[in-house]
Amino acid sequence: MRYERLCAAVIAAAVCVVGASEAAGQLGARTADEWVDLLDRPERAEGLRIDEVIARIGLEPGDVVADIGAGAGTFSLPFARAVSPGGTVYAVEVDAELVDYIDAKAAGEGVENLEGVLGEFTDPALPTREIDVAFFHDVLHHVEDRAGYIENLARYIGPDGRVVIIEGAGHNARPDQSEMHMTREQVTGWMADVGFEPSEAHDLYGPDKWFVVYSRR
Numbered sequence: 001m002r003y004e005r006l007c008a009a010v011i012a013a014a015v016c017v018v019g020a021s022e023a024a025g026q027l028g029a030r031t032a033d034e035w036v037d038l039l040d041r042p043e044r045a046e047g048l049r050i051d052e053v054i055a056r057i058g059l060e061p062g063d064v065v066a067d068i069g070a071g072a073g074t075f076s077l078p079f080a081r082a083v084s085p086g087g088t089v090y091a092v093e094v095d096a097e098l099v100d101y102i103d104a105k106a107a108g109e110g111v112e113n114l115e116g117v118l119g120e121f122t123d124p125a126l127p128t129r130e131i132d133v134a135f136f137h138d139v140l141h142h143v144e145d146r147a148g149y150i151e152n153l154a155r156y157i158g159p160d161g162r163v164v165i166i167e168g169a170g171h172n173a174r175p176d177q178s179e180m181h182m183t184r185e186q187v188t189g190w191m192a193d194v195g196f197e198p199s200e201a202h203d204l205y206g207p208d209k210w211f212v213v214y215s216r217r
């Protein structure tokens with residue numbers, strides 16, 4: 001009997017540990033409604049200069065793009081238009097409500113080549129391993145296991161595919177958000193671990209926000 005109780009306690013502890021690690025994964029999390037309020041504003045989209053981002057990356061009809069941490073789809077919809085005809089954008093989110101929000105927005109605007117994808121905290125769970133461009137804007141510092149995420153992501157990138165990362169340095173200055181601090185050098189190290197190196201850097205947003213394209217060595 002004592003042995004059975006011990007086993008039950010061990011199993012309960014294991015379930016608890018697994019549950020805790022599954023719950024972890026997003027830093028600075030917000031509800032879907034909060035993200036939409038914050039992200040889906042025309043003046044924000046204007047300031048992001050998305051047409052210029054598309055030009056700098058060189059998105060073309062036929063490209064297959066993963067917009068990782070797509071939020072309200074601010075980049076996903078213009079990207080989908082840029083890769084049409086023939087291309088597809090996968091808008092990856094860990095929040096199912098945001099996936100639905102993006103899908104509904106695309107349908108409402110007649111954008112047919114955009115697919116919302118419910119990713120995992122450490123894996124984008126994409127339906128193809130032929131991604132031409134994986135794009136992160138203001139996302140990677142929200143991922144708890146960044147090195148693990150990049151390792152998993154690399155498996156979905158096609159042979160000539162690229163990873164584009166845009167990150168602001170602002171949150172690094174906030175001592176109350178130390179868990180989200182992340183440097184460009186750290187990202188370059190994690191990318192090097194999976195065989196990618198910086199191939200381009202763009203000065204689009206000024207010194208407080210970096211924009212780097214990584215390609216396979």
Ligand SMILES: C[S@@+](CC[C@H](N)C(=O)[O-])C[C@H]1O[C@@H](n2cnc3c(N)ncnc32)[C@H](O)[C@@H]1O
Pocket residue numbers: 025026027035039068069070071072073074075092093094095098119120121122123136137138139142143
């Ligand atoms: C600051 S918002 C940026 C949204 C969008 N990239 C933009 O700039 O408009 C960060 C987004 O990343 C998402 N996110 C956080 N961790 C994620 C992960 N591991 N995989 C996919 N999305 C994630 C959040 O749900 C949130 O929508």
